[in-house]
Amino acid sequence: MDILENRAFKAAMFFDSLAPSFHSDIKQYEHANYNLKGSVKMTISNIKETINSDIYIVWETVLAVDKYSLWRSDLRKAETVNQNQFIEYTKDGYATTFTITAIEPYKRWEFDIENGSLKGHWIGIFTSKGNKTQIDFTENVIPKKWFIKPFIKFHLKKQQAQFILDLKKEIEA
Known part of the structure; x- marks a missing residue:
């Protein structure tokens, strides 16, 4: 992942975390518990x-x-x-x-x-x-x-x- 993709990914994760009302179950929250390498945090x-x-x-x-x-x-x-x-x-x-x-x-x-x-x-x-x-x-x-x-x-x-x-x-x- 190059620097721009990395920054875009982080920005998307940040803005996505600001809108929890759009998430209705744990599966949708789990994406926030992964680091950039895909490992569970x-x-x-x-x-x-x-x-x-x-x-x-x-x-x-x-x-x-x-x-x-x-x-x-x-x-x-x-x-x-x-x-x-x-x-x-x-x-x-x-x-x-x-x-x-x-x-x-x-x-x-x-x-x-x-x-x-x-x-x-x-x-x-x-x-x-x-x-x-x-x-x-x-x-x-x-x-x-x-x-x-x-x-x-x-x-x-x-x-x-x-x-x-x-x-x-x-x-x-």
Whole structure:
């Protein structure tokens, strides 16, 4: 792509992003999530932490979705749809659907994430460190709405930090 084509492409993307009312579904928004080489621009957020508990307790607590509302301060409820899917509801009632894509007991848990604002993938790695557990959680998401793109990383970091804080309170108390 020569310089003029590149500038024209950027200008078209800019003006197109100013008119979201013309876009009625996510497929039409997705073009704004590609860079000039055609690769998807995902927002990635990672958190690593050590929990003062053995891997079995940490694993069982994190995977007990039906008990999330008992210890997670950011949720009103969580419900299991089937063995591969669950839904979390924020305190305001905003629903996020999670579809489990991989489970390696006491090692790895993965799922796809989707709600009205974003879609993506989450990977949780659990590593035993004696009587402690290292957790390594990574989220890769694509915003569905162009105007949340600047805020998505901050939002993910905030959610991850709150999850860890609540998890530590539940397990280490």
